[in-house]
Amino acid sequence: MxxxxxxxxxxxxxxxxxxxxxxxxxxxxxxxxxxxxxxxxxxxxxxxxxxxxxxxxxxxxxxxxxxxxxxxxxxxxxxxxxxxxxxxxxxxxxxxxxxxxxxxxxxxxxxxxxxxxxxxxxxxxxxxxxxxxxxxxxxxxxxxxxxxxxxxxxxxxxxxxVEQTKRTEKNMGIDLGLIDLLVASVNGQTLFFSGGELAYIRRHYAELRRKLQKAGAHKALVKLGDKEHRWVTDINHKISHAVIEFAKLHGVTKIRLEDLTGVRWTKSQRKGQRKDRGRSLHSWAYYQLWQFIEYKAALAGIQVELVNPDLTSLTCSRCGHVHKSRPKGRWFTCKRCKKIKHIDVNGADNIAQAISGLAG
Structure with missing residues (x-):
């Protein structure tokens, strides 16, 4: 292929x-x-x-x-x-x-x-x-x-x-977020990447930009932006590489990601358009990570599918019960079957199952 x-x-x-x-x-x-x-x-x-x-x-x-x-x-x-x-x-x-x-x-x-x-x-x-x-x-x-x-x-x-071999279909779901930058889940096996370091670095650069803008240091602002871009790009390459290696280790044939093509990658999306997800994918950094996973998966012979993001954070991945609001905290407790699962793992499992259907 x-x-x-x-x-x-x-x-x-x-x-x-x-x-x-x-x-x-x-x-x-x-x-x-x-x-x-x-x-x-x-x-x-x-x-x-x-x-x-x-x-x-x-x-x-x-x-x-x-x-x-x-x-x-x-x-x-x-x-x-x-x-x-x-x-x-x-x-x-x-x-x-x-x-x-x-x-x-x-x-x-x-x-x-x-x-x-x-x-x-x-x-x-x-x-x-x-x-x-x-x-x-x-x-x-x-x-x-x-x-x-x-x-x-x-x-x-x-x-x-890219060589492709026939394998039994196995889907892996990937959930992107703020507290946990990325959570991948396949058949009970999970991979976590914390968003803490990225959030700290971006706050650090935001503070530096504020000071440089106040001082009118335009050249320094450009250099700072380039430095931040290189740092985030390097992190995203490492994460996407680890995700693909994890997928290969567990025999994944298909990676499913939420279809985020219509999302504006800004903090303003925390409410309104994406309020049902309770999180904000707030910058180009997430979109770049999304792209890196797509093309590296293709190079590894792993198919990538986009799924509709509706209800992935509201639905119990075990029994399918849909909650009216996203549970608070980091654990998803189903009111029907009482299953307790990490909230982002639950989301990743729903994405793997494409509970809201594939993106058109």
Whole structure:
């Protein structure tokens, strides 16, 4: 089975001139896309050569890929942003060995001026896949040039072949929360990760941000944000790795997670939309952990399913009795069958059973 993952690789300190050029490429690509959509279908360009009539100067590779991207988004009537995209023939990853024996990674792709080679910041987990790419053990997909805030990234897709073996189906449920960051449960076996350390670190960074904002130290604020992001990303990689190893140890064939795609990851969700769950998944950190589990499970040949979150914290996982309100404290005591279970384990077991059905 083939599995596609996307590596989000940061460009290393591009000059202001390069940033402006990348932005101009993005603006021109978006403008071309909207010009393309305004044309009658019979008049729309089919090749990069034909496309140049409707676009400001862009590399032929970008125009050709833009046509493919536009065609793949059949329902879009107007693009707010279409980022420059390169196929595997026009984008290359290169590796050089530095004097100290370390690896220096570069990416080369066509721009408005010429083909350029730029240094990239490859995280340790990304280097693993980049090395596989250079050795030909995985396939390279498209590479999209994207701006996020003030930084520029390459979103590089790679295709891996994952072996799947036939096994007896065994489902594991995962419950995300605040006090217990993550609880995984499968057939009575549980895995806990406390949210205490993450909560402490985030409070620490929030206090530092407040002081820096008051002092007007904008550069220090940016550096602080990068440091916090790296710390949380490292924690999430370790947790997601442990979750997948736990699943493999217990022969799990399917991991079930709550469908949280419609959730705004802010503290304001404690009440209102998600009041039945009695907890708030309040930041991008939880969403990132959710994503890491999804793609690492796929690489391990474990299927991932999303379930509806309704009633998972209100229902007894043993007898199915639905309570009117979420029990207080850390233990779920069923009023009907009197079963006592850790409240997040109960939730994880309900998620494993998909008591509210699979997400559509």
């Amino acid at each position: 083939e599995q596609t993952i996307t590596l989000k690789i940061k460009l290393y300190q591009p000059t202001q001139a390069k940033k402006q050029m990348y932005q101009e490429m993005a603006d021109r690509t978006t403008e071309f896309a909207n010009n393309y959509l305004k044309l009658d279908k019979k008049d729309r360009p089919k090749t990069s050569k034909e496309a140049k009539e409707y676009s400001k100067p862009l590399p032929s590779a970008v125009l050709a890929q833009a046509i493919r991207d536009i065609k793949s988004k059949k329902k879009v009537k107007r693009f707010k942003r279409l980022w420059p995209n390169f196929n595997n023939q026009n984008f290359k990853v290169e590796k050089e060995v530095s004097k100290d024996g370390g690896a220096v990674w570069k990416a080369s792709f066509p721009t408005l001026e010429r083909r350029v080679g730029v240094p990239i910041v490859a995280q340790s987990y990304q280097e693993k896949y980049l090395n596989l790419l250079l050795s030909g053990e995985v396939k390279q997909g498209s590479a999209r040039l994207i701006r996020c805030g003030k930084d520029w990234y390459i979103h590089l897709s790679i295709v891996l072949t």
